[in-house]
Amino acid sequence: MQDDGWFCARTGGSHRHFKHPTKPNPSRMQVTRVGHSHVPPQLRRVNYDMAPLSRPVFIASRADFSGRLWHFAAMARQQAHRGAAPKDNQLFGPRQLPALRAAVHDLCWLLDRGYAAHSATELVGNRHNLTSRQRQALSRCACPAAAAQLRRQRQLDPAGLRGRELWLDGYNVLTVLESALAGGVVLLGRDGCCRDIAGIHRRYRKVNETLPALRLIGETTATWGVTCCRWWLDKPVSNSGRLKTLIHETATAAGWNMTVELVFSPDHVLWETDQIIATSDGVVLDRCRHWVNLARHIIAERIPRARLVDLFLDGGGGPDGVVAEKP
The missing domain is CATH 3.40.50 (Rossmann fold)
Incomplete structure (x- = not known):
């Protein structure tokens, strides 16, 4: 990395934060590595010239032959839209609606009988094997x-x-x-x-x-x-x-x-x-x-x-x- 022009801008604990003086948008690209001195040759082939704003968050992780983990992150400064998540089509699609409706029915039944909202949501979520986002949706829909x-x-x-x-x-x-x-x-x-x-x-x-x-x-x-x-x-x-x-x-x-x-x-x-x-x-x-x-x-x-x-x-x-x- 240093041969390619990257320099250590700051150190936080065992993490060293590198920047490049000439790569496109250097202020928007940050490369973080866990504190080891060896740079595996495989990691030098990572494309640092990628457009930082082409996607909200880009994270690539690789381990070298010694098991050392490297993290490369390009963080976007802007959020284009609100609300939509990549897996919402799957989590709230037509195939999931029957299970979600059964779950919200169970949750409302518990709330009507005085159960605490958090405990009832966890109980129903575990019973219906719901994800954290689906459980969040249930808690916002239901009430006594x-x-x-x-x-x-x-x-x-x-x-x-x-x-x-x-x-x-x-x-x-x-x-x-x-x-x-x-x-x-x-x-x-x-x-x-x-x-x-x-x-x-x-x-x-x-x-x-x-x-x-x-x-x-x-x-x-x-x-x-x-x-x-x-x-x-x-x-x-x-x-x-x-x-x-x-x-x-x-x-x-x-x-x-x-x-x-x-x-x-x-x-x-x-x-x-x-x-x-x-x-x-x-x-x-x-x-x-x-x-x-x-x-x-x-x-x-x-x-x-x-x-x-x-x-x-x-x-x-x-x-x-x-x-x-x-x-």
Whole structure:
């Protein structure tokens, strides 16, 4: 490697991080080797000139004759889409739906009888031999029947929003719509809410579907006659400030009245307010006063090609998930 021009940029424990001064995009390519001085000749044939952004993550591992392990990683700085995973066609395809529906039926049966959600999910997942992603989907779909009924009773029809303010659980609503636009799996819950299984893991990245999702939210709420949309974003999540700026710019260009607040815990703000909120977070829905199923309305009316997975034979929350109630 050193003969080829690579040099040790830094050392972390037994790992040495090498860079090359002339290879394409050297700042985006990092080669890490576990601390051994010998470089097997076989590894010198690895194509370091590959385009770093040609795929999200590229990892190649080889062992030399002494059993030493080498790791080469090219890390992309950008995430193009939200939600879709390579094996989702297999994990949530037609052949898997009967088993998943049986599993969610078992999970709801346990939740209705007071079992803890985590323990019940593990029990059902082990019984049906589900993957971690399938178990995550089950946990987001299922809830006790009493909780689902209470959430429906608090749900408002969009007609009740005319002339009123709407508070949005920002990341919750936005990531669901981004996943729907990107062709990712969107789950229909027992309470009629649409939920994604993407997750942002304390770091948000703008994707190709971010701007279209913002426009759909703005256009839909404007059609409903909402006077102001107030976004609540998690302050500890990276890039929240950039998303706030993007929301302001998009709203200003379209003439929508939107404000954005960065707080440490949007959940507490949303379940304590008297305002109408938009979210699919079960914890917030169990404590809030009134809410509207914004994400499901947008998916049903504006994203006809969304990959909506319904694991309930009765269609989850009923037609369009809408139960009218006067505030």
